[in-house]
Amino acid sequence: MRILLDEQLSPRYVGEPLATRGHDVVCIAGHPSHEGTSDDAVLALAAESGRILVTRNARHFVPLAREWAERGRPHAGLLLVWSRETDEFGALVEEVAGVLVSVGDQDGWASLTLSL
Helix, strand or coil: CEEEECCCCCHHHHHHHHHHCCCEEEEHHHCHHHCCCCHHHHHHHHHHCCCEEEECCHHHHHHHHHHHHHCCCCCCCEEECCCCCCCCHHHHHHHHHHHHHHHCCHHHHCCCEEEC
16 A cells, blocks of 8 residues: 555654565655645545545544635545554554555545544
8 A cells, every 4th residue: 555654653663664564665754855845735635646645634634624615625534543652553553554455545545634
C-alpha cells in the first residue's frame, strides 16, 4: 500500500517497519518542507499522491473528512489511530498493517475513512 504518515508518527519506529512489510511509506516528519503543513493540505497531498493518510490527529481529521465527503472531494483513504499511545510502536505497526491488508487493495481505500 502507498501510505503517508502524518507528522506525529515516527518515520523510524512506524514508517520503517511498515516499509519492511512491503508498504511504500512517505513520512511528513521526514520531509522538513512539509512540517507545519495545514491538515487540509496534508490530506490533499495524500490524495494527489494516491496515498492513504495515517494520522493520530483524529480531532482535526474527522471533521475534515466529513467536509471533504460533503463537497464530493475524494481522497485516497484515511486511517485514524486512536488505539495506541505514541510510544507503543510495535503494537501500533501491527494494528495499522492489519487494517491496511484487511481492506484489500489500494483502490479499496478510495475515500474510505477508518479508525483503530
